[in-house]
Amino acid sequence: MGKVLVAYFSASGVTKALSERFAGAIGADLYEILPQEIYTNADLNWMDKKSRSSVEMNDRASRPAIGNKVENMEQYSTVFVGFPIWWYREPSIIDTFMEAYDFSDKTVIPFATSGGSGLGDSAKNMQAFAPGAKVEEGQKFSGRAGEEELKNWAAKWL
DSSP states (O other): OOEEEEEEOOSSSHHHHHHHHHHHHHTOEEEEOOBSSOOOTTTTOTTOTTSHHHHHHHOTTOOOOBSOOOTTGGGEEEEEEEEEOBTTBOOHHHHHHHHHSOOTTOEEEEEEEOSSOOOTTHHHHHHHHOTTSEEOOOEEEOTTOOHHHHHHHHGGGO
């Protein structure tokens, strides 16, 4: 088995805290998907149809730029990808991430934080951006999910 990576995008810090606990629980490397232009509170106002996040999510071709890179992606055989649910799916920056690397022969498992919405078509969308990968269905977690819960969930791929 190759190395394991927990890659995540977090706008509010909830997914970041969960991802840090998760990586620690399973002994994985951790990578934060940082947008080239950090989201402000105004950018994240989903009630404003002109906010940056609303505009990005309403344009399926939107690809927000990522400001950092994963070093030696080829060393990872399993990549857990974490994100908050936006508009019932993965944020557009996750699409940018999936298109930025060759995921051939890798297992990709999405996980998300959300106050209510499930993952929707996130796994199917991510599979389309990584045709050589095996993208699993994934799971939504409470931002307060504990290490044991995360470790038990991940066990089937480790």
